[in-house]
Amino acid sequence: MKRILLPTDLSESADHAMRQAVEMAVHLKARLDVFHVVTLHAADPGHLKKALESYLKELEEEVFADLSERSAKIRERGVDVEVSLARGVSAAEAIVSRAKEIEADLVVMGTHGRTGVKKLLMGSVAEKVIREAEADVLTVGPDAKIAEGEAGFDRILVPVDFADYSVKAIGVAKSLLAPDGRLVLQHVVETALHPSFYAGGVTRMFQLDPELPGRIREKLSSMGVAGAELVVTEGEVAPEIVAAAEKHDAEMIVMGTLGATGLDHVLMGSVTERVVRKASVPVLAVK
Numbered sequence: 001m002k003r004i005l006l007p008t009d010l011s012e013s014a015d016h017a018m019r020q021a022v023e024m025a026v027h028l029k030a031r032l033d034v035f036h037v038v039t040l041h042a043a044d045p046g047h048l049k050k051a052l053e054s055y056l057k058e059l060e061e062e063v064f065a066d067l068s069e070r071s072a073k074i075r076e077r078g079v080d081v082e083v084s085l086a087r088g089v090s091a092a093e094a095i096v097s098r099a100k101e102i103e104a105d106l107v108v109m110g111t112h113g114r115t116g117v118k119k120l121l122m123g124s125v126a127e128k129v130i131r132e133a134e135a136d137v138l139t140v141g142p143d144a145k146i147a148e149g150e151a152g153f154d155r156i157l158v159p160v161d162f163a164d165y166s167v168k169a170i171g172v173a174k175s176l177l178a179p180d181g182r183l184v185l186q187h188v189v190e191t192a193l194h195p196s197f198y199a200g201g202v203t204r205m206f207q208l209d210p211e212l213p214g215r216i217r218e219k220l221s222s223m224g225v226a227g228a229e230l231v232v233t234e235g236e237v238a239p240e241i242v243a244a245a246e247k248h249d250a251e252m253i254v255m256g257t258l259g260a261t262g263l264d265h266v267l268m269g270s271v272t273e274r275v276v277r278k279a280s281v282p283v284l285a286v287k
Contacts, residue, residue, distance in 0.1 A: 001105040001175075005033045005135070007095045010066065013110035017140040018070070020147065020282055021108035024138070025079045027149045027176070032079050033102055034071060036063050037094040038087045060085050092128035099133050108138045111276065127273065130257065130285050136172065138284045139276050147251035147282055152178030157250035159186050159241050159271075160220065165256025169286045170225060173254040184248045185220050186231040188240040206234055238274035245281055254284045 006021040008014040018034075025032045038060060064085060071081040088094035099107050111126050130137045140146075147153050156173045160166040173183055189212065191205040206212060213232040220230045229248065233240045245253050257272055276283050 001028045001030055001136075003031050003033065003102060003104050004028070004106045004108055005035055005095070005099045005102065005104040007035050007037070007091070007098075007107065007109050007129075008067070009036065009091070010063065011110065011112065013112035013140075013142040015110075016142055016144070016146070017108055017110035020138065020140045020144075022074050022077060022079060023146060023148050023150070024106065024108060025074075026077050027152060030079075030105070032074065032081045033098075033104065034067050034081060034083045035095065035098050036067060036085050037091040038063070038085060039091050040087055040089050056087070090128075092125045092132070095125070095129050096132045099129075099135050104133075104135045106136050106138060107133055108140065110142065111139050112142050126276070130272070130276075134287065136284060136286050138282055140282045141276075141279065144280055144282050145251070149176065149178065149251070152176060152181055153251045154178055154181045155184065155248065155250050156181070157184045157186060157241070157245045157248060157253045159188065159237075159253070159255045159275075160223070161187065161256075162219065163256065165286065167223070169254050169256045170223065172284065172286050173252075174225070176252070176254070183225055183228045184231055184244065184250060185223070185225060185228045186233065186241065186244050187216050187220060188237045189216070189232070189234045190237050191234065204234055237271050238278065241271070241275050242278045242280075245279060250281055252282050252284060253279055254286060257285045257287055 004021055004025055006018060008018060021032060024030065038056060064083060067083045071083055074081050086094050086098065095107065107129060109126060109129065126139055153176050156177060158169050158173045177183065189205055216232045217230045231244055231248070233244065241253065253275060255272065255275065272285055
């Protein structure tokens with residue numbers, strides 16, 4: 001990862017994500033592209049846009065000056081920074097386009113907009129970027145603890161379902177670790193037992209097959225990650241991942257965006273989306 005795109009709407013959440021992006025840039029010795037989209041309404045008639053031209057230019061000048069001032073402080077950390085602006089009807093589409101244009105390896109963005117509404121921008125900007133960007137995407141919640149990793153990160157959780165994307169996620173996580181850092185590999189067994197099992201007092205898959213956790217740990221061990229901590233849990237996948245990150249003091253969650261099914265879409269709306277919504281640490285979605 002040598003080029004990082006940081007979309008910002010100048011909100012507190014975006015500033016929080018900026019702090020994480022700087023830490024990533026310092027650790028990876030990567031260039032940081034700070035990017036702002038001046039959004040136009042989709043139904044904006046041409047004459048209105050023309051009438052607003054002077055206002056838009058003034059707004060862009062103010063934003064550029066603001067970001068330039070912030071970038072000067074970032075350069076003090078030894079990071080090469082570039083500032084750019086664009087106009088667009090869709091912020092997400094502009095971000096995806098910019099990421100492709102500069103061949104970004106990573107997009108770092110906050111999950112809340114400048115409106116301050118108590119909900120994520122999943123289903124709009126953040127979700128669309130994760131779905132459509134070719135680069136990996138690191139989302140940072142407004143309350144997420146910033147992982148300070150100039151020398152690498154001490155503890156990273158990688159959920160594993162044994163698909164190829166899990167293997168890729170492990171590789172990315174290893175590249176972010178500190179020399180003495182540790183990976184936590186987690187596999188979650190999600191089961192929906194037939195109601196007849198409940199009549200017999202069986203509520204968990206591990207009750208039916210007590211040796212299953214041991215076999216899964218053996219398979220995790222076979223992935224060749226020396227010194228990794230192996231975690232096998234049972235339950236609903238996303239909450240189990242979030243709980244494991246907290247329990248094992250992970251500074252970051254790194255997970256593939258395609259599951260073992262091999263379907264040609266990310267698992268937004270299911271595992272990835274729910275982890276991003278609930279995690280108290282940054283979540284890196286690996287493509």
